[in-house]
Amino acid sequence: MSAVPAPHPRRAVELQTIGMTKIFGSLIALEDVSIHVRPGTLHALLGENGAGKSTLVKCIMGFYQPTRGEVLVDGKEAVIASPRDAHAHGIGMVYQHFTLVPSLTAAENLVISRAHPPAVIDWKKEIAGLEEFLSRMPFKVPLTVPVSGLSAGEKQKLEILKQLYLDQRLLILDEPTSVLTPGEADEVLGLLRGMTEAGDLTILMISHKFREVTAYADDVTVLRRGRMVGGGRVGELSVDDMSHMMIGDTKIRERAARKEFSGEPVVLELAGIFSDDDTGLPAVKGVNLKIHAGEIVGIAGVSGNGQSTLIEVLSGQREMSDGRLFIHGKPFEPTRQKMAEFKVFGLPEEPLKNAAVRRMSVAENIAFRSFDKPPIAGRFGFMSPKPMRQKARELIAQYRVKTPSPEEPIENLSGGNVQRAILARELSGEVEVLVVANPCFGLDFASVSEIRSQIMDQRNRGAAVLLVSEDLDEILELSDRVAVMSGGAIHYVVPIAEADRNSIGKAMAGH
Numbered sequence: 082m083s084a085v086p087a088p089h090p091r092r093a094v095e096l097q098t099i100g101m102t103k104i105f106g107s108l109i110a111l112e113d114v115s116i117h118v119r120p121g122t123l124h125a126l127l128g129e130n131g132a133g134k135s136t137l138v139k140c141i142m143g144f145y146q147p148t149r150g151e152v153l154v155d156g157k158e159a160v161i162a163s164p165r166d167a168h169a170h171g172i173g174m175v176y177q178h179f180t181l182v183p184s185l186t187a188a189e190n191l192v193i194s195r196a197h198p199p200a201v202i203d204w205k206k207e208i209a210g211l212e213e214f215l216s217r218m219p220f221k222v223p224l225t226v227p228v229s230g231l232s233a234g235e236k237q238k239l240e241i242l243k244q245l246y247l248d249q250r251l252l253i254l255d256e257p258t259s260v261l262t263p264g265e266a267d268e269v270l271g272l273l274r275g276m277t278e279a280g281d282l283t284i285l286m287i288s289h290k291f292r293e294v295t296a297y298a299d300d301v302t303v304l305r306r307g308r309m310v311g312g313g314r315v316g317e318l319s320v321d322d323m324s325h326m327m328i329g330d331t332k333i334r335e336r337a338a339r340k341e342f343s344g345e346p347v348v349l350e351l352a353g354i355f356s357d358d359d360t361g362l363p364a365v366k367g368v369n370l371k372i373h374a375g376e377i378v379g380i381a382g383v384s385g386n387g388q389s390t391l392i393e394v395l396s397g398q399r400e401m402s403d404g405r406l407f408i409h410g411k412p413f414e415p416t417r418q419k420m421a422e423f424k425v426f427g428l429p430e431e432p433l434k435n436a437a438v439r440r441m442s443v444a445e446n447i448a449f450r451s452f453d454k455p456p457i458a459g460r461f462g463f464m465s466p467k468p469m470r471q472k473a474r475e476l477i478a479q480y481r482v483k484t485p486s487p488e489e490p491i492e493n494l495s496g497g498n499v500q501r502a503i504l505a506r507e508l509s510g511e512v513e514v515l516v517v518a519n520p521c522f523g524l525d526f527a528s529v530s531e532i533r534s535q536i537m538d539q540r541n542r543g544a545a546v547l548l549v550s551e552d553l554d555e556i557l558e559l560s561d562r563v564a565v566m567s568g569g570a571i572h573y574v575v576p577i578a579e580a581d582r583n584s585i586g587k588a589m590a591g592h
């Protein structure tokens with residue numbers, strides 16, 4: 082592990098929470114949680130979806146005021162009323178989604194992130210200062226390229242560098258590797274680990290990946306239903322110990338077996354699809370693809386190569402500039418009415434933003450696809466609350482959506498539980514075509530198993546499935562055929578039996 086020279090005034094910060102409790106209405110999201118993050122360690126925070134991980138870190142960062150409890154920084158009580166106070170104590174946070182300005186360079190992003198950037202910027206001086214700063218950091222990123230041209234790994238490194246540049250010495254990372262390839266994840270975590278070992282940094286990392294916890298974390302805390310249920314030195318715990326702390330005796334669903342099909346008809350056809358992104362530039366450039374009944378076609382690719390735009394076209398959120406869609410040979414337009422008629426379902430990225438109405442209840446959001454059909458639609462077109470609530474209750478139980486009640490606004494659910502609620506809605510009916518993007522993003526391991534099995538069930542019942550995922554393991558596990566998208570087009574399609582990581586990786590890199 083490389084030692085990092087640290088002529089920095091600030092060293093790794095120690096963090097403790099004492100009796101942290103947060104109550105939302107009738108829900109105790111966090112109850113009496115006391116954790117100790119030793120300085121110069123990488124501390125993992127584990128827990129299933131809705132366990133209270135985000136609530137805990139939001140209380141530490143000052144986004145939420147705890148109902149009870151306190152934070153100690155370097156052994157002294159710290160009053161943290163806002164993220165600004167957290168920063169003043171050397172505590173910074175790196176989020177799952179990037180917060181950089183894409184049109185600006187790394188240097189510009191760093192300079193404007195300062196609390197008091199100069200009114201007139203002397204770029205020569207700033208660049209020299211940044212180069213000196215970078216020379217002390219293990220992370221390297223090009224300073225003068227617009228951030229939009231950086232890879233996901235470089236963007237994540239820049240997010241971390243930004244916090245270090247702001248002199249934060251305890252970083253809270255929310256699933257920092259979810260958008261990275263396994264190689265990039267190892268590189269980033271390895272470098273961070275080098276900094277913690279050198280005593281320059283302390284890390285509290287929310288993670289769902291046991292592999293990363295066992296390989297990189299010193300200590301672990303496990304939360305379950307808002308309470309701390311275990312933890313300790315990672316080296317003294319097995320993966321079984323940690324998963325048992327997380328889920329208790331909850332049964333994990335066995336993965337659904339793949340049913341054999343042969344000679345099934347084409348269900349979904351994409352013919353010469355073109356579409357532009359938000360800036361008006363072509364993002365999808367002539368995609369042709371046919372998906373058969375009982376088939377999952379997995380589209381792999383580095384994010385930002387047109388996959389999101391393609392998903393938006395298929396879910397009716399974006400116009401095509403050219404091309405046509407067919408289902409069973411008939412022209413198809415992704416309008417609400419046609420989707421119902423052709424039984425097209427799906428999960429877009431960021432479901433809270435793209436597939437839910439934030440302030441409406443979980444029950445209403447689950448009923449969306451069927452509110453204009455009996456039994457939920459009553460006579461004269463009014464909604465019948467009773468059947469709607471009943472249907473929602475069944476799906477909430479079946480998909481283990483954690484919510485205080487079906488009436489809770491969906492925006493109050495944890496990220497993983499919003500995902501589950503939307504999937505419950507989309508997977509519960511008769512499905513002919515399923516279009517899903519990163520369906521297991523941010524889900525705990527029990528939910529991953531459940532959701533992948535549900536997708537396989539739909540395929541086994543004869544649905545044509547288009548799966549876009551940044552997780553290559555997911556693509557290799559579920560797909561019958563693998564396609565790779567790069568530069569807005571599909572360059573490589575192989576049956577799963579002929580797919581190997583190496584060739585897929587090369588195609589992803591545009592070779």
Ligand SMILES: Nc1ncnc2c1ncn2[C@@H]1O[C@H](COP(=O)(O)OP(=O)(O)OP(=O)(O)O)[C@@H](O)[C@H]1O
Nearest residue numbers: 105110130131132133134135136493494495496497
């Ligand atoms: N603003 C809020 N209002 C009401 N309830 C909330 C609010 N924020 C979180 N909760 C509830 O608190 C509980 C803990 O949620 P939290 O987001 O902390 O879980 P998490 O462990 O981070 O889950 P995930 O892995 O899905 O992100 C959940 O039951 C959630 O519905």
